Amino acid sequence: MKSRQVTIIDIAKALNISKSTVSRALTNHPNINPETKKAVLELAQEMDYQRNMLSISLVTNKTNTIGIIVPELVNSYFSRVIIGSQEAAYRAGYNVIICQSNENYDQEISNVNIMLSSRVDGVLVSMTKETRNFDHLKRFEKKGIPIVFFNRVCDEMIVPKVIVDDFEGAFKLTEHLIEIGKRRIAHLAGPDNLIISRKRKEGYLAALKKHQIDIDEELIIPYDLNLDKVKIYVNHLINLPNKPDAIFAINDPTAIEVIQILKSKKIRIPTDIAVAGFSNDNYSAFIDPPLTTVAQPVEEIGKVATELLIDQINRDVKDWKAITKMLDTQLVIRNSTQ
Amino acid sequence: MKSRQVTIIDIAKALNISKSTVSRALTNHPNINPETKKAVLELAQEMDYQRNMLSISLVTNKTNTIGIIVPELVNSYFSRVIIGSQEAAYRAGYNVIICQSNENYDQEISNVNIMLSSRVDGVLVSMTKETRNFDHLKRFEKKGIPIVFFNRVCDEMIVPKVIVDDFEGAFKLTEHLIEIGKRRIAHLAGPDNLIISRKRKEGYLAALKKHQIDIDEELIIPYDLNLDKVKIYVNHLINLPNKPDAIFAINDPTAIEVIQILKSKKIRIPTDIAVAGFSNDNYSAFIDPPLTTVAQPVEEIGKVATELLIDQINRDVKDWKAITKMLDTQLVIRNSTQ
DNA sequence: CTGTTAGCGCGTTCAG
DNA sequence: CTGAACGCGCTAACAG
Numbered sequence: 001m002k003s004r005q006v007t008i009i010d011i012a013k014a015l016n017i018s019k020s021t022v023s024r025a026l027t028n029h030p031n032i033n034p035e036t037k038k039a040v041l042e043l044a045q046e047m048d049y050q051r052n053m054l055s056i057s058l059v060t061n062k063t064n065t066i067g068i069i070v071p072e073l074v075n076s077y078f079s080r081v082i083i084g085s086q087e088a089a090y091r092a093g094y095n096v097i098i099c100q101s102n103e104n105y106d107q108e109i110s111n112v113n114i115m116l117s118s119r120v121d122g123v124l125v126s127m128t129k130e131t132r133n134f135d136h137l138k139r140f141e142k143k144g145i146p147i148v149f150f151n152r153v154c155d156e157m158i159v160p161k162v163i164v165d166d167f168e169g170a171f172k173l174t175e176h177l178i179e180i181g182k183r184r185i186a187h188l189a190g191p192d193n194l195i196i197s198r199k200r201k202e203g204y205l206a207a208l209k210k211h212q213i214d215i216d217e218e219l220i221i222p223y224d225l226n227l228d229k230v231k232i233y234v235n236h237l238i239n240l241p242n243k244p245d246a247i248f249a250i251n252d253p254t255a256i257e258v259i260q261i262l263k264s265k266k267i268r269i270p271t272d273i274a275v276a277g278f279s280n281d282n283y284s285a286f287i288d289p290p291l292t293t294v295a296q297p298v299e300e301i302g303k304v305a306t307e308l309l310i311d312q313i314n315r316d317v318k319d320w321k322a323i324t325k326m327l328d329t330q331l332v333i334r335n336s337t338q
Numbered sequence: 339m340k341s342r343q344v345t346i347i348d349i350a351k352a353l354n355i356s357k358s359t360v361s362r363a364l365t366n367h368p369n370i371n372p373e374t375k376k377a378v379l380e381l382a383q384e385m386d387y388q389r390n391m392l393s394i395s396l397v398t399n400k401t402n403t404i405g406i407i408v409p410e411l412v413n414s415y416f417s418r419v420i421i422g423s424q425e426a427a428y429r430a431g432y433n434v435i436i437c438q439s440n441e442n443y444d445q446e447i448s449n450v451n452i453m454l455s456s457r458v459d460g461v462l463v464s465m466t467k468e469t470r471n472f473d474h475l476k477r478f479e480k481k482g483i484p485i486v487f488f489n490r491v492c493d494e495m496i497v498p499k500v501i502v503d504d505f506e507g508a509f510k511l512t513e514h515l516i517e518i519g520k521r522r523i524a525h526l527a528g529p530d531n532l533i534i535s536r537k538r539k540e541g542y543l544a545a546l547k548k549h550q551i552d553i554d555e556e557l558i559i560p561y562d563l564n565l566d567k568v569k570i571y572v573n574h575l576i577n578l579p580n581k582p583d584a585i586f587a588i589n590d591p592t593a594i595e596v597i598q599i600l601k602s603k604k605i606r607i608p609t610d611i612a613v614a615g616f617s618n619d620n621y622s623a624f625i626d627p628p629l630t631t632v633a634q635p636v637e638e639i640g641k642v643a644t645e646l647l648i649d650q651i652n653r654d655v656k657d658w659k660a661i662t663k664m665l666d667t668q669l670v671i672r673n674s675t676q
Numbered sequence: 677c678t679g680t681t682a683g684c685g686c687g688t689t690c691a692g
Numbered sequence: 693c694t695g696a697a698c699g700c701g702c703t704a705a706c707a708g
Contacts, residue, residue, distance in 0.1 A: 288626025
């Protein structure tokens with residue numbers, strides 16, 4: 001059972017003044033006697049008064065809170081986005097509430113409901129890998145709550161988005177693999193509904209094409225981002241009559257998993273099979289062998305997305321702008337490919 | 339500018355019934371005509387009504403939200419605790435708001451204020467490395483808001499705590515180093531105000547003592563958990579006339595940093611210097627060489643702490659229990675020590 | 677089963 | 693500069 005906390009009324013009574021005066025003293029209101037203000041502030045301090053954001057939000061119809069919906073927090077990627085986002089949010093006077101969808105569509109819907117009940121002023125979203133219908137996300141727009149996508153964006157909604165150049169990143173990476181002499185480059189591609197999956201695959205294909213390497217569909221594995229299945233795919237690949245000499249995984253956790261599996265089979269990396277990932281996760285530099293990957297400015301993504309969101313919040317609905325910011329990637333070459 | 343969302347009154351008007359009836363229909367109230375209820379529910383769905391938690395919390399004096407204050411989210415440790423906590427919280431119908439103190443005392447105070455303004459029903463706290471005064475945390479207790487510590491706990495407050503047996507973990511680890519033949523075991527010890535630092539150091543000392551190894555104060559480095567300084571300390575250690583043959587770092591990120599530095603100096607691990615950490619972070623198994631460490635049931639810590647907290651929330655203040663749960667650790671031996 | 681009333685804690689009029 | 697009155701959206705208590 002919760003006990004009631006100190007309120008403005010308590011202070012007003014103790015000082016024998018009106019609540020509105022106390023309220024004014026507490027909110028930098030211009031018309032207030034400095035002495036009254038001082039007295040209120042001191043008593044507030046003494047009584048450990050803490051303003052009740054619930055009431056304030058209720059009356060101002062603004063919570064100064066933004067919601068973030070991410071697929072997961074286990075890997076470092078989304079955690080880092082959140083770090084960047086929180087920093088930008090706090091600087092602008094916003095708090096942040098975080099929901100994980102656990103890559104599950106239904107849970108994403110339930111997350112939307114939480115955000116809506118909490119009356120967040122705006123939301124940052126990176127969809128689950130199974131999200132193909134966007135009605136639940138469109139509810140935000142309809143209610144006048146701005147939404148900004150990052151990383152896993154949605155083509156069907158005309159809203160601000162923050163992405164990296166996945167095509168170019170994958171292209172550069174694949175070209176690097178070709179340059180070190182690899183010709184049979186396998187790709188663990190992500191689910192087709194995610195644009196990042198498609199773009200990365202397109203970059204991979206474009207690089208092969210540029211270097212006149214025939215595309216072998218057998219080497220392109222549709223993969224649902226479930227790490228448990230990587231073993232099956234890698235086994236399949238290394239048992240092909242015409243084995244791959246490189247594996248480009250859609251992301252770093254997958255690439256790291258690939259490396260573990262190859263090592264357990266005494267396959268030499270990169271001599272027999274080179275391995276590359278995408279995103280440059282925190283520990284990718286430290287694993288054995290260090291992983292070649294495409295670095296993303298992850299914290300920056302969170303920061304930019306949050307700034308775009310707060311900008312939308314401060315606009316009238318009719319003035320919403322649907323800017324897409326594309327940030328640069330950087331090829332990071334490490335020993336897993338050289 | 340935010341536009342107002344659909345309210346109970348809107349539904350009441352549309353159906354030409356009273357708001358209380360709508361409210362009852364929306365809240366599984368027993369006394370309600372099934373037909374009225376059906377009509378309300380359908381209209382609510384159609385109008386995309388979403389209950390306003392701000393109002394509900396204001397009147398029920400309960401937010402069904404718990405706050406978590408952690409020092410940082412960069413490393414996987416606290417992220418994983420949060421994963422465990424969120425799971426337990428959601429299961430019990432609670433949401434979670436997260437604040438990072440960034441290892442900064444003043445920011446921790448500001449986090450406390452955020453939690454207080456948000457009227458969380460309870461808080462989970464792991465202190466910053468600089469927290470030596472606990473007045474800000476005691477404010478929760480005084481206001482009847484239960485607090486549960488985990489990992490970095492506070493001896494001065496008699497509240498529930500969830501920890502692991504740091505002494506035993508460090509003891510087993512140090513003993514393992516001794517068993518593989520190491521005698522000059524250095525320790526990068528954490529700040530003395532953190533109990534985990536002291537316990538781990540005590541475990542280390544106890545193991546040395548048990549095996550009659552003289553304690554060399556020169557090998558015990560007081561370290562403030564700032565990764566940037568690790569290089570200085572490692573350099574200092576390897577330039578000692580009587581070098582260490584093992585380094586036990588207070589946590590895994592530090593140990594991984596130590597490994598990078600030793601490798602850059604062509605010092606062989608573990609032959610020249612063995613390295614061990616604490617907590618078994620996500621990637622510690624994959625780095626080169628794989629890191630020997632003491633595994634903690636991290637997600638479990640979050641889960642147990644949250645359950646204890648919710649239990650406190652459901653109790654009357656006078657029935658609060660100050661249980662300390664100590665979870666087991668497990669020595670994980672990998673190639674950095676063998 | 678339903679409607680009316682009061683009030684949660686606060687900001688914001690409008691009068692003085 | 694200060695006070696009184698109203699209302700944000702909702703639940704709870706009391707009447708019917």
